[in-house]
Amino acid sequence: MKSPITTGWIGLGNMGTPMARRLLAAGLPVTAYNRSPAKAEALRAEGATVAPTPAAVLDAAQAVFLMVSDDQAIRELFTGEQGLLQSSATGKLIINMSTVSPGVSQEMAELSRGKGHAYLDAPVSGSVKQAESGQLAIMVGGEEGAFQQAEPLFAHLGKLALRVGTTSAGNNAKLAMNTLLGFQAQGLAEAVLFAQKHGLQTVDLLELIKSSALASVFINLKGDAILNENYQAAFALKLLAKDLRLAKAEGSNTPLANVVHQTFQEAEAAHGDEDVIAILKHLNE
Numbered sequence: 001m002k003s004p005i006t007t008g009w010i011g012l013g014n015m016g017t018p019m020a021r022r023l024l025a026a027g028l029p030v031t032a033y034n035r036s037p038a039k040a041e042a043l044r045a046e047g048a049t050v051a052p053t054p055a056a057v058l059d060a061a062q063a064v065f066l067m068v069s070d071d072q073a074i075r076e077l078f079t080g081e082q083g084l085l086q087s088s089a090t091g092k093l094i095i096n097m098s099t100v101s102p103g104v105s106q107e108m109a110e111l112s113r114g115k116g117h118a119y120l121d122a123p124v125s126g127s128v129k130q131a132e133s134g135q136l137a138i139m140v141g142g143e144e145g146a147f148q149q150a151e152p153l154f155a156h157l158g159k160l161a162l163r164v165g166t167t168s169a170g171n172n173a174k175l176a177m178n179t180l181l182g183f184q185a186q187g188l189a190e191a192v193l194f195a196q197k198h199g200l201q202t203v204d205l206l207e208l209i210k211s212s213a214l215a216s217v218f219i220n221l222k223g224d225a226i227l228n229e230n231y232q233a234a235f236a237l238k239l240l241a242k243d244l245r246l247a248k249a250e251g252s253n254t255p256l257a258n259v260v261h262q263t264f265q266e267a268e269a270a271h272g273d274e275d276v277i278a279i280l281k282h283l284n285e
Contacts, residue, residue: 008061090116102168141169189280238272
């Protein structure tokens, strides 16, 4: 019987932890690393092996996933003193599921190829609930052969894994998706505030939206958050603000994109650690 592929997971935040758990639940060996060791130790109790450095993860695993916050974290994980590329291993598959700039993926893909590894950029659409249930949408950039190697692993994490092009195409797709997310979050917030200004009950407006062609999973979830005044971050506002900056740097310059970019940058200082729908609080202030 063929042994299961060995996997590594780097980055055990709100998204990385449930995704790594899904690999463990599927019976795949997982070697984990996190900058804050306590989160990796929590995963050890569920069957993971804990590595002391990113390089040690690459030594141990055939396929290594990364799920961290930004370009700086990715560069450190790849090129730092104990980074992935300090390993002498070759022929591994590195899957970067972080939402980062297309440029950093191009850089890391080239460095990876220089060490004999394949690289995929594979950011996801979905939040913690979808990560826990394996219902993420995964958009992938990279070579076809590497994508085919990763597909059985993606099946444990998402309901769709779609290769959209070569290196950095996945990153560009994610920036497009999160630009739309910004439109929807701010649009919902502005509609609620307009209705409130004119004496309408928020619960009634949301009931109408849910029964209309405007209904969506996002509006249902964020509408419930507004009604319950629950701004605990499923997807932090500061992360969307960062993604909108990345999109701006890649040429996003349309009227709606410019307005949403500015609004989220202004909201980040006061509401960055809250959920994206806390944009309503900023607009109301």
